Amino acid sequence: MIRMRLIYLLLILLIAGSPEARASIEVSNHSPEVGETITLTFSAPVDSLTVTYRPNSSVSKTEVLVNNPPATSMEWASKEPGLVSLSYLDRSGGDAQSVRQDLSIRFEGLSGSGLAVMLFAGIILFGGATMAFRTLFQEQDEGRPEVFDPEEMPDT
Amino acid sequence: MSTKRGNWNSKLGFILAASGSAIGLGNIVFFSSNAYQYGGGAFYLPYFIALFVLGLPIMMVEFGIGTLTGKSFPLALRELAGKRAEFVGWWSIGSAMFITAYYIAILGWAFGMMVGAFGSLFEPGISAPFTPFETPTDSPSAMVYFFNLLATWWPVLFIFVIWGLNLLILRKGASSIEKAVRIFVPLMWVFMIGLVIRGLTLDGGFDGVMYLFTPDFEGISDASVWRGAFSQMFFSLSLGLGTMTAYASYLPRDADQVNNSMLVSFLNCSFEFIAGIAIFSLLFVFTLNPAGSTLSLSFFVIPQGINELSTIPWITRLFGFLFFFLIVIAGITSSISLIEGPASAMMDKLKITRKKALTIVAIPCAIGSVLCTLPIIIDKGLAGNGTLGLSILDITDHWVFSYSLLIVGLVESLAIGWILGADKLRMALNQHSKWNLGKWFNTLIKFVIPIVLLTVILSSLWNERTGLYGANVDLGSFNWLPWFIPIFWLAVSLSFSFYLTNKPYKK
Secondary structure (H helix, E strand, C coil): CCCCHHHHHHHHHHHHHHHCCCCEEEEEECCCECCCEEEEEEEEEEEEEEEEEECCCCCCCCEEEEEEEEEEEEEEEEEEEEEEEEEEEEECCCCCCEEEEEEECCCCCCCHHHHHHHHHHHHHHHHHHHHHHHHHHHHHCCCCCCCCCHCCCCCC | CCCCCCCCHHHHHHHHCCCCCCCCCCHHHHHHHHHHHHHHHHHHHHHHHHHHHHHHHHHHHHHHHHHHHHEEEHHHCCCCCCCCHHHHHHHHHHHHHHHHHHHHHHHHHHHHHHHHCCCCCCCCCCCCHEEEEEEEECCCCCCHHHHHCCCCCHHHHHHHHHHHHHHHHHCHHHHHHHHHHHHHHHHHHHHHHHHHHHHHHHCCHHHHHHHHHHHHHHHCCCHHHHHHHHHHHHHHHHCCCHHHHHHHHCCCCCHHHHHHHHHHHHHHHHHHHHHHHHHHHHHHHHHCCCCCCCHHHCCCCCCCCHHHCCCCCHHHHHHHHHHHHHHHHHHHHHHHHHHHHHHHHHHHHHHHHHHHHHHHHHHHHHHHHHHHHHCCCCCCCCCCCCCCHHHHHHHHHHHHHHHHHHHHHHHHHHHHHHHHHHHHHHHHHCCCCCCCCCCHHHHHHHHHHHHCCCCCHHHHHHHHHCCCCCCCCHHHHCCCCCHHHHHHHHHHHHHHHHHHHHHCCCC
């Protein structure tokens, strides 16, 4: 469960954080809505951009956008809400280095199905707990003492 | 010699203790990590279904056998399903002791991070004795702070503090556990609700919450999401460890265990519900990409979010302190139950005093905790876990946590379903319950749960085919650890079970 395999995290950290890796992706809006077009600006001409939806999850999806000819900026709109990672390989400094930018893509308005699941789960869980609490204390009101009678205890 | 086991003073005390046992690191740390890993909205619906298909019925079995027999887990299984079932009970107790050892090591690190909130956790210029972290940071970094902490002897001191607190709470059994949980469990809720309020009042926080709850039907069709959801439910409710049976054995025989199971399970999942809201709102607002590990979310990512909560340093420090304090108290309410399970089982079987039972459990487990916090650096480049302690913990956790609980759950449902008879347990539970269980309960215990658990276990084993866990990292002179640890765990836990099962038992 704990899975302290840090290698991916460290690689990302080292690539993104090393002094040589100053190449970057500037975005016009860090939290756009789904379908909202934003401008991405690169520090050097980029020929292809990888978009990863739900990065680092087992259900992540990747899409590669091609820039032909390579350019220092492009327009992009997310197809899905949630965390999205944009990355490209920067070859300007000799060795190719991955440059990454994470974004939080907002829902377009209110997510009806999300709200419905949240309310449904909340009502079942908190409602169920309340109902069970009431049952627990009803027994007490009906005559069973809250402090148990030691005579009633299992013989151990 | 007869041994007095003690009893709960009130129903509320039992509910607080059992829910405190269920609510632990699994709810705060692992739930959010798993929910993210399995796609947020793709995860929540399967997880919710798992509560009704797996969580509630097994909880009813574990509570039921505790009150019906008035015995701890192995002896309850013996009484209801024979000596072979007792062996499995002792195996779960042995595995619970391994889990206790490293669970307390994690709490020791959380304690170190809590102390660090008022030290250098939220300050720039920190470094750690590992190649990637040798240069002092330009900004605060919880990850560098954590690895620096890991490479010191402080966590060894902190685990003794945590062990001391556990034994202090457990010294008088049910009555002293009850006193502690009456303070700790409500505090946990208050702190988590505080974090929810802060997360939701940040711009974009609600979108993070919607990310958790909006169903992603493409992700739901992925089998691994269901495996993750069912495993999370089992771990989160502390099933297969013997703790719930031990707690229930202190209740009178006519306790309504259907209602108690519902109450504890719903409280546990309600806590996860609000923990998910708090953590996903922070993840989204600060665009925190939880790469890497399960622990990384709570030890690195959330502190990073907390660091950006306020520009006023003392507020950041206070939030950081409270977050790790929450993890420590949630962990302690669970670790006391992890220790109580083996202690009560030994008291029952060996007819020894509580003090002696606690000593027998605490000494090997505390040695295990020390091993898991050893700051010896064996992997300076951090290709793996860095220190000897964390490597031991990681490999132990992989084998013990991933397999023993599920195997125990499988055997338990087969023993109760087919040897005792699910119908007998159902009738016994219905006798004192306001909510009568229908015949669907028998179907779940006899067929559905064994099939689900067997599928999860086999698919996990299938994933092992690519190589021995941990063997892909060079551990220097400790390269034998990846094969030694699973063999050691199996040899020790099976010998322990064999010895205790064959020990004469006087009722």
